[in-house]
Amino acid sequence: MPALSIRPGPSALDFLSLGALVHRLDPGVIPFRKARTLEVHVSGGEYNVAANLSDCFGLKTGVATAMIDNPIGELIAARVREMSVTPFYKRFENDGVHGPNMATVYSDRGAGMRAPVVFYNRANEAAALLKAGDFDWGAIFGGGVKWFHSGGIFAALSKTTPGLIIEGMKAAKAAGAVVSLDLNFRAKLWKASGGEHTAVETLRSIVEHVDCLIGNEEDMQKGLGIRGPEVTKKSESKLNTDDFFGMIDSTVKEFPNLKVVATTLREAHSTNRHDWAAVLWAGGEKFTTPHLSLDVIDRIGGGDGFAAGLIYGLLSGQSPERSLRLGWAHGALLTTFPGDVTMAKLPEVEALADGGSARVQR
Numbered sequence: 001m002p003a004l005s006i007r008p009g010p011s012a013l014d015f016l017s018l019g020a021l022v023h024r025l026d027p028g029v030i031p032f033r034k035a036r037t038l039e040v041h042v043s044g045g046e047y048n049v050a051a052n053l054s055d056c057f058g059l060k061t062g063v064a065t066a067m068i069d070n071p072i073g074e075l076i077a078a079r080v081r082e083m084s085v086t087p088f089y090k091r092f093e094n095d096g097v098h099g100p101n102m103a104t105v106y107s108d109r110g111a112g113m114r115a116p117v118v119f120y121n122r123a124n125e126a127a128a129l130l131k132a133g134d135f136d137w138g139a140i141f142g143g144g145v146k147w148f149h150s151g152g153i154f155a156a157l158s159k160t161t162p163g164l165i166i167e168g169m170k171a172a173k174a175a176g177a178v179v180s181l182d183l184n185f186r187a188k189l190w191k192a193s194g195g196e197h198t199a200v201e202t203l204r205s206i207v208e209h210v211d212c213l214i215g216n217e218e219d220m221q222k223g224l225g226i227r228g229p230e231v232t233k234k235s236e237s238k239l240n241t242d243d244f245f246g247m248i249d250s251t252v253k254e255f256p257n258l259k260v261v262a263t264t265l266r267e268a269h270s271t272n273r274h275d276w277a278a279v280l281w282a283g284g285e286k287f288t289t290p291h292l293s294l295d296v297i298d299r300i301g302g303g304d305g306f307a308a309g310l311i312y313g314l315l316s317g318q319s320p321e322r323s324l325r326l327g328w329a330h331g332a333l334l335t336t337f338p339g340d341v342t343m344a345k346l347p348e349v350e351a352l353a354d355g356g357s358a359r360v361q362r
Contacts, residue, residue: 004178004211004260005178006147006315007146007175007176007177009144011145012142012143012144013144014315015060015061015146015149016050016063016064016172017049017050017064018046018154018165019044019151020046020047020065020154022044023043023075025038025105025107026040026108029108029111031108042079042080043301043339044065045153048301052309052330056344059315060086062085064140066090066092066100067090067092067102068100069091072101088135099123099124101123103121103125104121106118107119111272116271118300129158130158134164135164137172141171145172147177147178147315148169148180149181149182150168152182152203153184153186153189155202156189159193170209178211179212180212180311181210181213183213183214183215183220185199185219200222208257210257212261212262213258214261216265217244217247217265224251226251239266241279248279261280262327264276266302273295274296275293276292277289277291278324278327280323285320288324289324289325289328296335297337297338303331304340305331307327325353326353328353333352
């Protein structure tokens, strides 16, 4: 099976994502029902990858998304600028009462044996109104784009967003870009959009256009209907890579267009102590990372951190094994920062990928 073909020469953008921007309210370790103060993070599963690739890895990135004309929109747009991500906005006028709105995600961090709790207010969300025809892909891809990315979160928002994703992917393919999808299965979102049957039907129709697929074991089982590993005994580790390679083999048989499939493996012993690993299937070859014990501050965004490091490695011509290690290292580091996007620097990622430790830097 052929490897990924990266568009040669200079391009206006190295990476473009299509998805929803949200603001996440974070009370830290305090449960929401007892919260007095909240920190505001700007996020979005698809946007996070663009922000990470720009801020940590120094790539030229963009995001195609919805934006509204109120102070929340202004706050979000300012954070996008801070991360040096080029926006391509479909703008909606907010009426000051009913919207359309920028979605709100609520997520406390939990602590110890108390798990984090995530819930949403995505009522009348502007991004859910996006549809095929809303973006001038010819103009966006005209200067060259090397990689196009979207995700299952955006696909779950409405009946029109999957069609927009497929439209964008077709335009990306025509422009010579690699196409990736992070399945990012979210049960609460799909329950509101028709349930697991709709999720499988929708995501399978999108994956037919994808070169690089990213997702964990739940994403592939519930998002694509792929038969996966059954961990029946408490003593069995969720980091058994043989089981997941079997699942990946089943996935690529059903979708022969896939050239790369990558999965993070995580076993949560408590909210703040996780075991972490990752696997990569690339053109028939299989790669694994070491297992790493993480002391987690904020787990939100770790998967997007993995995706960014992996994509950076593949875009910059590094080996599949090295690319996997960069994704594994960056995803691990991202869990040590509050918020959804990176605060890491590339030398820190490279040092961990090379086997570095947490010894003090003097």
